[in-house]
Amino acid sequence: MGSAAEFAEIAESALRATRMQSVGIYLFDDSPWLGRGLILGMPEAFIRAYEITGAPIDPVLARMRETGTPCSTVTCLGERWTGSQLYHRVSGRFGLTGFAALPLYRGEDLSGVLYFGGTDEETVRELDPEGLCRLSAHAARVSTALMALPRCHPRLTPKQDAVARLAADGLSNREIAEELHTGEAAVRKHLKALNRIFDTPNRTAMAAAWRKGAR
DSSP states (O other): OOOHHHHHHHHHHHHHTSSOSEEEEEEOOSSSSOOEEEEESSOHHHHHHIIIIIGGGOHHHHHHHHHOSOEEHHHHTGGGGGGSHHIIIIIGGGTOOEEEEEEEEETTEEEEEEEEEESSHHHHGGGSHHHHHHHHHHHHHHHHHHHHSOOOOTTSOHHHHHHHHHHHTTOOHHHHHHHHTSOHHHHHHHHHHHHHHHTOSSHHHHHHHHHHHOO
């Protein structure tokens, strides 16, 4: 759901409302760990290391996904945090002294995770049970903001996604062209590409595939 810029705006707003130094938003897909998302306030090298190496060994994320409740390095690991694989292989290398993983819900379904991270001891105090209660209010606001964004498919370009969404809404090629300020030939080209991407035989099947994967 939403574009990268819209994701970033929601994340930045959540970060400004706290005393934490970093924030991350990920929406779950069919993979075991993380789907589409971003992290702000940490270097690109940390983001790559966490997505590739850290997420599969992250006990806080695993606990949050298992229970559907807020967790942190303080409440989940305590003094064992600095001895964990995640700390030695990823977090400690980049100065992340602790973080919280807060569930994001779409209706009753667990749809993603909101991270808040700290790089000093003062902000890490926000990760105790009382602090998690305060941070959970931000997770509720983020969930609401994400649900208000237009649905989109992570495999598509913005233009492809717009064509697929309008086709799924029942608009004709001409109506889609008018809505997107383009020509019908461009719309037909996008629809052919969408059928190839989804391996579907026609517009109806493509629209169904888009609805299934859109978030």
